[in-house]
Amino acid sequence: MNDIDQIIETLRGKQFRITPQRELIIRALADVDEDDHLTAEEIHKRVQVHTSAVNIATVYRTLDMLVEEGLVSRIDLGGDKEVFATVHHGMHMHLVCRQCGHVLDADAQILRDVGQYLFSEYEFVADLEHISLFGICANCQQ
Amino acid sequence: MNDIDQIIETLRGKQFRITPQRELIIRALADVDEDDHLTAEEIHKRVQVHTSAVNIATVYRTLDMLVEEGLVSRIDLGGDKEVFATVHHGMHMHLVCRQCGHVLDADAQILRDVGQYLFSEYEFVADLEHISLFGICANCQQ
DNA sequence: TTCGTAATTGCGAATAATTGCAACTACATT
DNA sequence: AATGTAGTTGCAATTATTCGCAATTACGAA
Ligand SMILES: [Mn+2]
Ligand SMILES: [Mn+2]
Ligand SMILES: [Zn+2]
Ligand SMILES: [Zn+2]
Numbered sequence: 371m372n373d374i375d376q377i378i379e380t381l382r383g384k385q386f387r388i389t390p391q392r393e394l395i396i397r398a399l400a401d402v403d404e405d406d407h408l409t410a411e412e413i414h415k416r417v418q419v420h421t422s423a424v425n426i427a428t429v430y431r432t433l434d435m436l437v438e439e440g441l442v443s444r445i446d447l448g449g450d451k452e453v454f455a456t457v458h459h460g461m462h463m464h465l466v467c468r469q470c471g472h473v474l475d476a477d478a479q480i481l482r483d484v485g486q487y488l489f490s491e492y493e494f495v496a497d498l499e500h501i502s503l504f505g506i507c508a509n510c511q512q
Numbered sequence: 513m514n515d516i517d518q519i520i521e522t523l524r525g526k527q528f529r530i531t532p533q534r535e536l537i538i539r540a541l542a543d544v545d546e547d548d549h550l551t552a553e554e555i556h557k558r559v560q561v562h563t564s565a566v567n568i569a570t571v572y573r574t575l576d577m578l579v580e581e582g583l584v585s586r587i588d589l590g591g592d593k594e595v596f597a598t599v600h601h602g603m604h605m606h607l608v609c610r611q612c613g614h615v616l617d618a619d620a621q622i623l624r625d626v627g628q629y630l631f632s633e634y635e636f637v638a639d640l641e642h643i644s645l646f647g648i649c650a651n652c653q654q
Numbered sequence: 655t656t657c658g659t660a661a662t663t664g665c666g667a668a669t670a671a672t673t674g675c676a677a678c679t680a681c682a683t684t
Numbered sequence: 685a686a687t688g689t690a691g692t693t694g695c696a697a698t699t700a701t702t703c704g705c706a707a708t709t710a711c712g713a714a
Binding site: 657661662664665673676677680 | 685689690692693696697698700707708710711713714
């Protein structure tokens with residue numbers, strides 16, 4: 371079963387209805403390159419290649435739902451840029467420079483300890499597959 | 513020297529001009545209780561108690577500047593709620609449930625290792641004093 | 655199949671946040 | 685103290701996102 375069907379099956383299991391709009395949005399998200407992300411606006415554009423009949427409000431609502439269900443991750447790449455990706459976008463984190471905005475991908479294995487700690491101490495299951503951390507990049511430290 | 517003067521001195525050292533607007537905004541931010549945060553809108557309201565002559569755009573721009581300079585932290589408390597606090601708001605993290613929106617404060621000592629790793633491996637100085645992590649809270653796990 | 659109904663969508667309006675630009679002002683220099 | 689100027693602000697316009705609600709539709713039950 372591919373990534374798209376996987377997501378759709380999960381949604382069915384949770385009694386969500388599979389509308390053409392949702393299918394197109396999920397497909398757009400899953401069809402990007404492994405290490406790519408899309409903004410809500412970009413997803414909307416890609417969906418409209420197939421049919422102009424998907425409203426931008428529906429894109430926003432569907433993305434909120436997919437994030438809430440844990441099927442898609444919402445990533446803050448600094449101030450204005452918010453992007454989305456499915457779980458097939460492998461585990462890593464984004465180091466975002468708060469000065470120049472540069473984004474560097476980094477290994478996220480070190481977060482495993484954090485996840486275990488948060489669960490054992492607070493019974494909280496943290497999403498650590500794909501997060502952003504802010505700070506100052508090597509360049510901006512002079 | 514108190515928190516407010518500290519911030520103002522730092523700004524002066526970086527050639528930023530100290531306008532009445534900026535002073536009021538910094539004061540509003542620093543005058544909250546130790547464990548409190550304010551939204552941009554709330555800061556605007558508090559500033560207007562003193563004078564109605566501060567535009568909301570100036571509040572947004574000043575906050576962006578303070579965050580960029582590392583003097584204030586911007587915290588995402590889930591989707592719509594973004595709050596700000598100065599550094600006197602002690603080190604901890606926010607565990608935000610993506611299902612019910614509940615926010616739990618947690619110890620952040622465990623992030624020290626993460627910070628060291630990111631610096632040694634990527635020369636990135638991460639801001640880990642005050643971050644949010646998303647996931648599922650104990651309650652929403654059934 | 656057809657039907658009933660709650661979930662979902664589209665649309666337009668409301669709200670939040672950002673931006674361009676002319677006017678203003680903090681502050682270094684004289 | 686007066687001046688010059690680059691940094692900052694206010695305002696209005698723009699853009700991004702959310703919301704209310706009536707119309708539509710997915711899908712379980714008949
Ligand atoms: Mn990524
Ligand atoms: Mn806090
Ligand atoms: Zn940088
Ligand atoms: Zn919860």
